[in-house]
Amino acid sequence: MKLELRDIYKSFGEKQVLKGISFTAEGGKAFGLLGRNGAGKTTSIRILMHVFPADSGEVLLDGLPVDYSNVGFGYLPEERGLYPKKKIIDQLAYFAQLKGMKRADAVRAIDGWLERLGMSEYREKKLETLSKGNQQKIQLITALAHDPQIIILDEPFSGLDPVNAMLLKNVVFEEIAKGKIVLFSSHQMNYIEEFCDNIAILNDGKIAVQGALRAIKRSYPRDRLIVRSKDCDRILADASYACASYGEGALMLHLSAPSEKQSVMRALAERYDIDEIKVFEPSLNDIFVEYTGDNGGDAR
């Protein structure tokens, strides 16, 4: 299963929000859609879910235009909210029915999920009586109960305590293992790094960078070393190459070429008391800042 957005343009009035977005998400893998606030993530998701059409471009599933009456979408919006004054089982069943389930099937599936998430005791309660984290778990059920082929999770981890985050992680891994397309949007880079094989970073309505996360990381020149040592001061004084402090008790060394890597590492190990030397790889956070930081993105 392969979901593809191809050359999507969208404007609201005078404002062009998407300027030719293309990316591909595959079944059995999680895809991270990143971008600063206002970069066009939510608009892309809404076009993907056919809330409104794109001005131009296509949304394809396995090469064919998506048949929205047949393809199941599960969506956890960033702006959470259900009916605060309604019973949980009633509103969950309502949403599952809107997605095309029969009531009895819906209730059965929901009961399974309530059990799975440890929420069975709240089945008959009104939503507003639950804590924020628990409300979020309830909302997660609306995205999963109808067993959709495509799951879109927008900031799924915000507001969850570590135990619940772990629970959600396991659920997400299970869904990925079932071969579903899981699309993540988040600003919590550690979760994206953990789940997503592929990412796309949106900036100002355009894709700034996309592809396999590992390949993106390796595409950076391997000409920087991180050194942890008690002798930081001495290294800094002796250094014949660009060298800067990298946090407490560590240094970052800029080599003139990646090929110097081996000899410099050996030399350092011989002359100083070294705890650790490693080749610097940018974190997703660094990549994100690099692609969306300086040229501003869209500071809405």
Place this chain on the structure above:
Amino acid sequence: MKQFGTIFKFELVSLMKNKIFVGITVFLAVVIAAVMFFPRITDTFDVETPDFDRMNHENAYNGVDDGRPVMAIAAGTREIAEEVSVAFQSAFPSYIVSIVNNDPGQIAEMITTGDVECAFVFDSLIAYKYYVNDLSMYDTVTSEADAVLQNLYYTDAMVQSGITAAQAQEILDMEIESETVSLGEDQMQNFFYTYIMIFALYMVILLYGQMVATNVATEKSSRAMELLITSAKPVSMMFGKVIASALSGLVQLVAVFGSALLFYNLNKEYWAGNMIVDSIFNIPPSLLAFMLMFFILGFILYAFLYGAIGSTVSKLEEINTAVMPVTFLFIIGFFVVVFSLSSGNADNLAMRICSYIPFTSPMAMFSRIAMTSVAPYEIVISIAILSASVVGVGIVSAKIYRVGVLLYGNSPKPAALLKLIRQK
């Protein structure tokens, strides 16, 4: 269609289970029951204490204060005062008529202290001043007094020209027999239930319209909309909501009017002879059918508008100002109808025009059908325009809704909104 069914059911159940909805319905039914049982209760009371009335009458003649208001009479001469007071006592049995000194200051004081309710000061038998504290809108004392005085004057005149007092009375008591045959509508007969229905329409549309607007705005502000809009088509959502609230409004009306009918029938014998109440409960079925049709179409039309408006506001507080234009439109229509009805000419130009404008036709056309003779083709045209408008407004509203629910921040201006709708 399946989605519409799901939404319709969900909305209907939440409306029907709403405690306020149930509360208002029960409250209205209880009030109506109380009104309908009222004559039976007072009747029972009267039967148990048959002597009270007679005692009161006796007391009246003895001049003892029995709670009835006092009507003071003063005149230049003792003869005039006495003649008038006898005539007034029989003409105004609900007052104690008593003669007082002809002193304007003293009379004014008696009235302001409340000892005396009203006073007549006579210069002669055909000229008087009437004193009263607050002149009620419905004060008919002077016109009745005029009739009594005229009668006295005629009798005197006739007696002086040689006719006996008895003969004079006979002449004056002559009554003309008449019978009116109405070939069109009997406005007297139809007036009350037309009024009641117009008011019911007014109340229900305003109440439920606001409810639909609030309902949509709540979904938007609680962000349940984010999920709804990705789960269901805006047209299904709009129609589901509006038709569910129309049905619950109808259920409420049926419950209230149904209980009125039930309690009326239980107490029918006690209401016998009350023309107004009788006329209300003798609505011709055809008129009831028209009422139903105009109610449903009018309600849905306005509910669409209210729903669309509800979708454009971001905060619940903004609703009241946002719905004002629609509410005004509706109230203006309502006033045209009510004023035309009470002017007695329900077929005036304003009403004719209003009965073709979809936003006013439910009330205007219904009133004209009830109160005047309207050609069938006029009714057909009016209903056709209204039905077409319902569909048109429904589709436009759903479009506004789809655009509106995703807009947060300031409510868009109508022009900007139209632009967005055209863009899709």
